[in-house]
Amino acid sequence: GIQVEQSPPDLILQEGANSTLRCNFSDSVNNLQWFHQNPWGQLINLFYIPSGTKQNGRLSATTVATERYSLLYISSSQTTDSGVYFCAVASNFGNEKLTFGTGTRLTIIP
Amino acid sequence: NAGVMQNPRHLVRRRGQEARLRCSPMKGHSHVYWYRQLPEEGLKFMVYLQKENIIDESGMPKERFSAEFPKEGPSILRIQQVVRGDSAAYFCASSIQETQYFGPGTRLLVL
Numbered sequence: 244g245i246q247v248e249q250s251p252p253d254l255i256l257q258e259g260a261n262s263t264l265r266c267n268f269s270d271s272v273n274n275l276q277w278f279h280q281n282p283w284g285q286l287i288n289l290f291y292i293p294s295g296t297k298q299n300g301r302l303s304a305t306t307v308a309t310e311r312y313s314l315l316y317i318s319s320s321q322t323t324d325s326g327v328y329f330c331a332v333a334s335n336f337g338n339e340k341l342t343f344g345t346g347t348r349l350t351i352i353p
Numbered sequence: 354n355a356g357v358m359q360n361p362r363h364l365v366r367r368r369g370q371e372a373r374l375r376c377s378p379m380k381g382h383s384h385v386y387w388y389r390q391l392p393e394e395g396l397k398f399m400v401y402l403q404k405e406n407i408i409d410e411s412g413m414p415k416e417r418f419s420a421e422f423p424k425e426g427p428s429i430l431r432i433q434q435v436v437r438g439d440s441a442a443y444f445c446a447s448s449i450q451e452t453q454y455f456g457p458g459t460r461l462l463v464l
Contacts, residue, residue: 273451274451276452276453278455284442284457284458284460285455285457285458286396286444286455286458288452288453288454288455291451291452293451329395329396331396333451338401338408338409339384339386339401339448339451339453340386340398340401340409340412341386341388341396341398341446341453342398343388343395343396343397344395345394345395346395
């Protein structure tokens with residue numbers, strides 16, 4: 244099956260800093276989503292981005308499908324950005340079951 | 354427009370008991386996925402259902418686990434004769450096209 248690797252595994256930053264999270268995948272995909280799992284365990288949709296670039300406030304994401312990677316950018320970090328960020332992909336049209344990466348744990352220090 | 358609902362949010366069972374987890378998809382969504390998250394790990398796919406049909410159950414353990422999504426009512430994930438290793442967070446997601454929206458999860462603890 245498809246493999247998904249995320250880096251770095253852990254990231255500790257001061258409030259206000261910027262960060263880049265990376266997701267590499269081993270095969271072509273038709274679905275790629277970024278999620279934020281907050282400290283209470285809830286999974287929040289950030290982006291559906293199988294290709295191209297999207298922005299939403301302080302967050303943006305870019306997927307280069309031909310090179311099999313995606314990047315999530317967080318600017319001007321806030322303490323509420325803390326949590327685990329997951330990249331998840333699907334590679335079969337008609338069956339969108341997601342394969343998750345192991346996540347990046349982000350801690351923002353005030 | 355309510356999101357994906359799961360209940361109960363927390364469930365405690367003793368070894369050998371049954372656990373029933375319920376998932377109500379977003380209004381208009383006909384696709385339901387179940388995922389399991391073990392402590393300190395990512396989510397793992399279990400089963401994909403459409404109304405009254407199991408489409409893909411390749412991630413389901415072969416024994417003790419079953420899932421259904423009836424024509425009326427929520428999707429149910431059923432775990433019979435639970436063991437300590439079943440302790441995990443179980444998430445349900447629903448979709449109408451590609452984007453999956455996740456519920457808050459059910460945290461199962463087996464004593």
